[in-house]
Amino acid sequence: xxxxxxxxxxxxxxxxAILDACASGFIAGKVTAVISNKADAYGLIRAHEAGSSxxxxxxxxxxxxxxxxxxxxxxxxxxAPDLVVLAGFMRILTSGFxxxxxxxxxxxxxxxxxxxxxxxxxxxxxxAGDKMHGCSVHFVTEELDGGPVVLQAKVPIFSDDDAExxxxxxxxxxxxxYPLVIRWFCxxxxxxxxxxxxxxxxxxxxxxxxxxxxxxxx
Numbered sequence: 153x154x155x156x157x158x159x160x161x162x163x164x165x166x167x168x169a170i171l172d173a174c175a176s177g178f179i180a181g182k183v184t185a186v187i188s189n190k191a192d193a194y195g196l197i198r199a200h201e202a203g204s205s206x207x208x209x210x211x212x213x214x215x216x217x218x219x220x221x222x223x224x225x226x227x228x229x230x231x232a233p234d235l236v237v238l239a240g241f242m243r244i245l246t247s248g249f250x251x252x253x254x255x256x257x258x259x260x261x262x263x264x265x266x267x268x269x270x271x272x273x274x275x276x277x278x279x280a281g282d283k284m285h286g287c288s289v290h291f292v293t294e295e296l297d298g299g300p301v302v303l304q305a306k307v308p309i310f311s312d313d314d315a316e317x318x319x320x321x322x323x324x325x326x327x328x329x330y331p332l333v334i335r336w337f338c339x340x341x342x343x344x345x346x347x348x349x350x351x352x353x354x355x356x357x358x359x360x361x362x363x364x365x366x367x368x369x370x
Contacts, residue, residue, distance in 0.1 A: 153182050155184045155231055156170070156179075156184065156233060156235045156236075157184060157185045157186075157231050157236050158170060158183055158186045158199075158237045159238050159239065159241035160186060160239050161188060161189055161193060161242040162193050162195065162240050163240070164193065164194055164196075164198045164240070165323065166239040166327065167239045168198050169326070169327040169328075169331055171198065171199075172331075179334050179338055180339060184231045185199075185228070186199035186206050187224065187228065188207070188208050189210060189220075189242075205231070209223060222248070228253075233256070234256060234338070235256050235258065235338070238260070238292065250292055250293060254293075255291070258289060258290070258302075259290055259292050260329070261290065262319070262326070263288065264287075264306065265288040265304070267282075270297065274316075277309060278309060278313065283308065284307070285306070285308075286305050287305055287322050287329060288301050288303070290302060291344040293347065299344075301356070301358065302349045302356060302361065303332065303333050303361050306325075307325060
């Protein structure tokens, strides 16, 4: 069983999908700890209810991004994680933190990377007139939302959609794709090699791995 540490800042719906996938045996791992930078994050309650160790490390208690990330790194290391998962963790990580966990740090981003790095991705996709949008699971590197993509899932954008409607559609795909990628990692099938993601030792293309929908069933 792999040790998984999940970092959150809010409600923790992606965290819940991961906890459920671990509980069902879909992921051969255990969420040993959940850490939030906000004390009121509901995801901490989800962690407690699932029997995971729940911690708040408030960034407001630190005078620099570097000092916070060092303390966060030390807290994570206590759980000897095989994988560190960013699930709505709303902070830009320092290069030292990213390097420390290189190769075992995953993130999910609400766009079809490399499109729309950063925030407000759904509204930006609508304003650009995009017909398709989605989410990307990727390894984290020092480039913001720029690490190698493992898997993307697409959703349509219709003419009467607003950002909230699109977000709900994207979230449904996130709850399927993130557990699947974590499953691959815990099976030893997925790894990072430099600026490339490898699945079963085969380099993945720029937009990640494409697969039939029935393979996403949890």
